[in-house]
Amino acid sequence: MTKPKDPAISAAIPNDDGLMDLHHSMLRVRLVEEKLLQVFADGKIPGFIHVSIGQEAVATGVCSCLTPADTIFTTHRGHGHTLAKGMELKPFMAEIFGRANGACHGNSGSMHVASAEAGVGGANGIVGAGLPISLGSAFGTAFKGEDSVTVVFFGDGASNQGTFHESLNLAALWNLPLVFVCENNGWAQFSAQKAYMKIDSIARRADGYGMPGVLVDGDDVLKVRDGMRQALARARAGDGPTLLECKTYRWFGHYAGDPQKYRPAANVEQARTVDCIANFEKFLIEQGLAGRQQLDDVDARLRVEIDEAIAYAEASPAAPKGQYLNDVYA
Numbered sequence: 001m002t003k004p005k006d007p008a009i010s011a012a013i014p015n016d017d018g019l020m021d022l023h024h025s026m027l028r029v030r031l032v033e034e035k036l037l038q039v040f041a042d043g044k045i046p047g048f049i050h051v052s053i054g055q056e057a058v059a060t061g062v063c064s065c066l067t068p069a070d071t072i073f074t075t076h077r078g079h080g081h082t083l084a085k086g087m088e089l090k091p092f093m094a095e096i097f098g099r100a101n102g103a104c105h106g107n108s109g110s111m112h113v114a115s116a117e118a119g120v121g122g123a124n125g126i127v128g129a130g131l132p133i134s135l136g137s138a139f140g141t142a143f144k145g146e147d148s149v150t151v152v153f154f155g156d157g158a159s160n161q162g163t164f165h166e167s168l169n170l171a172a173l174w175n176l177p178l179v180f181v182c183e184n185n186g187w188a189q190f191s192a193q194k195a196y197m198k199i200d201s202i203a204r205r206a207d208g209y210g211m212p213g214v215l216v217d218g219d220d221v222l223k224v225r226d227g228m229r230q231a232l233a234r235a236r237a238g239d240g241p242t243l244l245e246c247k248t249y250r251w252f253g254h255y256a257g258d259p260q261k262y263r264p265a266a267n268v269e270q271a272r273t274v275d276c277i278a279n280f281e282k283f284l285i286e287q288g289l290a291g292r293q294q295l296d297d298v299d300a301r302l303r304v305e306i307d308e309a310i311a312y313a314e315a316s317p318a319a320p321k322g323q324y325l326n327d328v329y330a
């Protein structure tokens with residue numbers, strides 16, 4: 001087994017195969033979303049999509065620490081979280097296309113996709129709505145004595161919703177096995193963070209509710225993993241929730257096709273100088289863990305897998321009208 005060249009890194013990271021998995025997961029999310037942008041522009045996807053390109057280290061860093069029994073809840077910008085948690089690509093893609101063979105029979109589309117098998121409790125188009133739902137999920141597993149953990153992803157904008165504050169308060173009070181992951185990309189729709197909140201770091205808010213608030217570099221997959229591991233250990237030991245803030249950058253607009261007239265071009269350029277995947281590839285090569293050709297091969301295999309998933313989605317029948325109340329839980 002190849003070891004990282006730097007002995008300090010080698011001691012901290014005993015399993016180099018795990019590192020290649022992290023690369024695979026981040027690159028898969030990026031390539032899937034790049035493809036989604038193309039097919040969306042071609043008018044093949046109903047509704048809106050919101051991509052997380054540039055933010056892949058958060059999804060991968062967090063989800064790589066979880067087991068299939070753990071459950072995540074995500075947002076309108078949730079493709080990466082869903083795939084990194086283990087949802088299969090073909091039913092995912094068919095769902096985004098609104099097809100009957102999709103994971104939710106074409107009823108959910110991009111913004112409400114869910115998969116019980118993969119432990120994806122659901123995306124949500126209502127900002128901040130995942131937080132109280134995750135509270136119920138964590139309460140349920142704790143009540144039944146299971147040792148699984150619930151994780152909820154949300155944005156910096158969502159941290160101003162009442163649901164954020166109510167959920168953190170109750171989760172801390174009840175010592176729930178829950179990790180709150182704030183993916184802070186500096187923007188909420190068309191507003192920069194400093195236009196809607198006075199503080200820089202959302203992690204500081206944890207103190208007000210009696211739980212640890214941890215701020216990590218959300219563009220470094222290994223740092224996200226370190227933060228997540230600590231939060232998970234706390235949750236699994238019955239010590240309660242953690243607020244993990246991952247600072248990252250939004251490379252594209254709020255939604256696919258957003259012309260971003262409200263955003264200075266320099267801000268977009270600056271965001272794109274921070275590339276979690278390119279940085280991680282550099283690290284793998286420098287540490288002697290992968291060669292350029294090997295990484296290019298991963299890229300090529302992923303593109304084949306993605307093309308097959310698109311073909312599967314396009315060949316799937318459209319979701320029949322009139323079925324929309326079939327899977328409603330009441």
Ligand SMILES: Cc1ncc(C[n+]2csc(CCOP(=O)(O)OP(=O)(O)O)c2C)c(N)n1
Pocket residue numbers: 075076077125126127128154155156157158159185187188189254
């Ligand atoms: C309750 C509610 N208010 C407003 C909106 C419109 N809206 C959709 S996404 C968004 C911004 C969310 O920002 P953030 O939570 O930071 O997530 P990001 O888009 O940056 O991932 C807003 C205001 C909504 N969908 N739901």
